[in-house]
Amino acid sequence: MEWNWFPHLNQEKMTKTAKVFFGERLAGRITEGDFGYSFVYDPDYLKSVGAQPVSLTLPLKEGAYYSKTLFPFFDGLIPEGWLLNIAKEHWKIQANDRFEILLAACRDTIGAVTIQPENE
Secondary structure (H helix, E strand, O other), X not given: OOOOOOOOHHHOOOOEEEEEEEOOEEEEEEEEEOOEEEEEEOHHHHHOOOOOOOEOOEOOOOOEEEEOOOOHXXXXXXXXXXXXXXXXXXXXXXXXXXXXXXXXXXXXXXXOEEEEEOOO
């Protein structure tokens, strides 16, 4: 039995969702809501040959991961220092809105994982 930290997650009013790609393949979706964050692998990705976890801290599994704060792996994709300052100023994003910064600044990362807003 899995523990649900967010029993009212389906009753959220404000949510933002992004697609998470591993290489060129859609690996899953990350969502920010009123009660925190969730990440779930795409079912087709889980069935695909050679599927790899986006992070060792998020092993492949059916069902969602939940966190009250942005998952450390995704937070680690966000630029730091002067590059973060440029991103915040360019896109007019508040410094504490880590999810918006993730959406804006992590479309083209150094590693295999990239983030795209759901509506793209």
